Amino acid sequence: MLKIESAVKTFFKGTPQEHTALRGLSLHLKPGEFVTVVGSNGAGKSTLFNAICGSFYLDAGAVMLDGKDITYQPDFRRAKMIGRVFQDPMMGTAPHLTIEENLALAYSRKHKLPLAPAITAKETDFFREHLAAMGMGLEDRMKTKVGLLSGGQRQVVTLLMCTLSTPKLLLLDEHTAALDPQTSEKIMEITNRIVAENHLTTMMITHNLNAALRTGTRTIMMDSGQIILDIGEEERRGMTLDDLLRMYSQKAGGEFDNDRMLLNKDNP
Numbered sequence: 001m002l003k004i005e006s007a008v009k010t011f012f013k014g015t016p017q018e019h020t021a022l023r024g025l026s027l028h029l030k031p032g033e034f035v036t037v038v039g040s041n042g043a044g045k046s047t048l049f050n051a052i053c054g055s056f057y058l059d060a061g062a063v064m065l066d067g068k069d070i071t072y073q074p075d076f077r078r079a080k081m082i083g084r085v086f087q088d089p090m091m092g093t094a095p096h097l098t099i100e101e102n103l104a105l106a107y108s109r110k111h112k113l114p115l116a117p118a119i120t121a122k123e124t125d126f127f128r129e130h131l132a133a134m135g136m137g138l139e140d141r142m143k144t145k146v147g148l149l150s151g152g153q154r155q156v157v158t159l160l161m162c163t164l165s166t167p168k169l170l171l172l173d174e175h176t177a178a179l180d181p182q183t184s185e186k187i188m189e190i191t192n193r194i195v196a197e198n199h200l201t202t203m204m205i206t207h208n209l210n211a212a213l214r215t216g217t218r219t220i221m222m223d224s225g226q227i228i229l230d231i232g233e234e235e236r237r238g239m240t241l242d243d244l245l246r247m248y249s250q251k252a253g254g255e256f257d258n259d260r261m262l263l264n265k266d267n268p
Contacts, residue, residue, distance in 0.1 A: 001029050001030055001031045001032075001033070001065070001066055001168070001169070001201045002027070002028070002029040002052070002063075002064070002065055002169055002201060003027075003028050003029075003062075003063075003064040003065075004025060004026055004027045004028075004048075004051075004052070004061065004062070004063055004064075005026050005061055005062045005063075005064070006024045006025070006026055006060065006061040006062070007022045007024070007025045007026070007048075007051055007058050007060070007061035007062075007063070008020070008022055008023065008024055008025075008058060008059045008060040008061055009021050009022040009047060009051060009056065009058055009059055009225075010059055020225055021044050021047040021225050022044055022047055022048065022051065022058070022061075022225045023044075023224065023225040023226050024061070024226070025044070025048065025061075025225060025226055025227060026061075026227075027048075027220070027227060029169075029201055029203070030201075031199070031201055032199045032200070032201055033201055033202070033216075033217055033218055034195055034200075034201075034202045034203075034204070034215070034216030034217045034218070035202070035203045035204070035216060035217070035218045035219070035220060036203075036204050036205075036206055036211070036212040036213075036215050036216050036218070036219045036220075037203055037204065037205045037206070037212075037219075037220055037221075037222065038205075038206060038207070038209060038212045038219065038220075038221050038222070039221055039222035039223055040223070042224075043222040043223050043224065043225070044222050044224070044225040044226070045205045045222055046173065046205065047225070048222070049084070049171050049173055049203070049205065051063065052065075052078075052082065052169070052171065052203075053075055053078055053079070053082055053084060053171065054070070054073060054074055054075035054077075054078045055075055057071070057072060058071060065078075065081060065082070065168055065169060066081070066168050079109070080109055081167060081168040081169065082167055082168065082169045082170075082171060083161075083162030083163055083167035083169070083170045083171065084162065084170075084171040084172075084173060085155065085158050085159050085162055085170075085171070085172050085173065085175040086158075086173050086174075086175065087173055087174040087175060087177045087178050088178065089151040089152075089154035089155050089158070089178060089179075090147075090154065091158075092158040092161065092162070093146045093154060093157060093158055093161065094146065095145065095146050095147030096145060096147060097145065097146060098142065098143050098144060098145055098146070099127075099131070099138060099141060099142045099143075099144055099146060099149075099157055100119060100124065100127055100142040100143065101119070102146055102157060102161060103127045103130075103131075103157070103160065103161060103164065104118075104119045104123060104127070105161075106161035106162070106164055106165070107123065107126075107127075107164050107165060109165070124142070127142065127164075128142065130160055130164065131160065134156050134160065134190055135190075136152075136153060136156055136186075138153060138156060138157070150183075151178055151179050151183065152179050152183035152186065152187055155175060155176070155179065155187050156187065156190060158175075159175070159187070159190065159191065159194065163194050163198060163200070166198050166200065167200070168201065169200075169201050169202070169203070170195065170200045170201070170202045170203075171202075171203050171204075172191065172202065172203070172204035172205065173205050174205050174206060174207065175187065175191070175204075176188060176206075177206075177207060188211075188215070191204075192215070202216065204216065209241050209244055209245075210241055213236055213239055213240075213241070213244065217232075217233045218230070218231065218232055218233060218236070219231045219236060219244075221244075221248060221251075223248075223251075223252050228248070228251040228252055229244075229247055229248065229251060231244075231247075
C-alpha cells in the first residue's frame with residue numbers, strides 16, 4: 001500500500017544550519033496496517049509525514065502509494081488520497097464555516113464537480129448520520145461554526161472530514177496531544193473504530209510510548225531520520241515500556257530522550 005524507498009531530505013543545504021532530517025529511510029505498509037510512530041524531538045517523525053503528504057520533495061528516494069509513484073506529485077493531488085489530522089485542532093478546518101459546511105467541503109473533493117450545487121438534503125442527512133455515530137451530540141450542532149467548538153469536538157470534525165470519503169492512507173499527527181486525558185481517550189476510541197470499520201491503512205505519531213505499544217498493529221521508532229526499531233504485532237504482544245526503552249538503548253547506543261514523551265498509560 002505505502003512504500004517509501006531510501007528517502008533523503010536535507011534542509012538548509014550549504015549553510016551552518018544544514019540538517020539531514022531523513023537519512024535513507026525505507027518503510028513498507030500493507031493494506032489495513034495501523035502503525036504507531038515514536039521518537040524523541042528531531043527524530044524525523046513529522047518530516048516523514050510531510051514527505052508522504054508532499055509538503056516538500058525528497059532530495060533522493062521515492063514514495064509509492066497503492067502502486068502509484070507520487071514522489072513528485074504536488075500536495076493538493078495527494079490530499080485526495082491521504083487524510084491527515086494534526087495536533088492543533090484548528091488545522092484542517094475552516095473555523096468561520098459551520099460543521100456542515102466543513103464536511104461538505106471535504107466531501108466535495110471527491111464527489112462533486114466544481115460547479116455543483118450547494119449542500120443537498122441527502123448530503124445533510126449523510127453528514128448527520130456520521131456525526132451521530134461519533135457519540136458527541138454534534139449532529140444537533142451542524143449549523144455551529146467550527147471555531148466555537150471545543151478542541152475535542154474540532155478533532156472529531158477533522159477526523160470525519162478526512163474519512164467521509166475513505167482515503168488510501170490516514171495520517172494522525174499527534175492528534176490527541178493537545179487534549180485533556182478524558183477527551184483524548186474518547187478521540188482514540190472514535191479513531192480506532194473508524195480505522196477498524198473502514199480497514200484504513202494508518203500511521204499515528206504519538207509521544208506516549210505506552211499508547212504506541214497498545215494501539216494499532218505495529219510500532220516503529222525513529223532516531224536521527226532513520227527507523228531504528230520496527231516491531232510487529234506478535235513481537236509487541238506482552239512487550240513493556242521498559243522492554244522498548246531497553247531495545248532503543250541497544251540500537252541507538254544511548255538513553256532515550258523523553259523530554260516530551262508521555263509515559264502515563266492512562267493518557268493516549
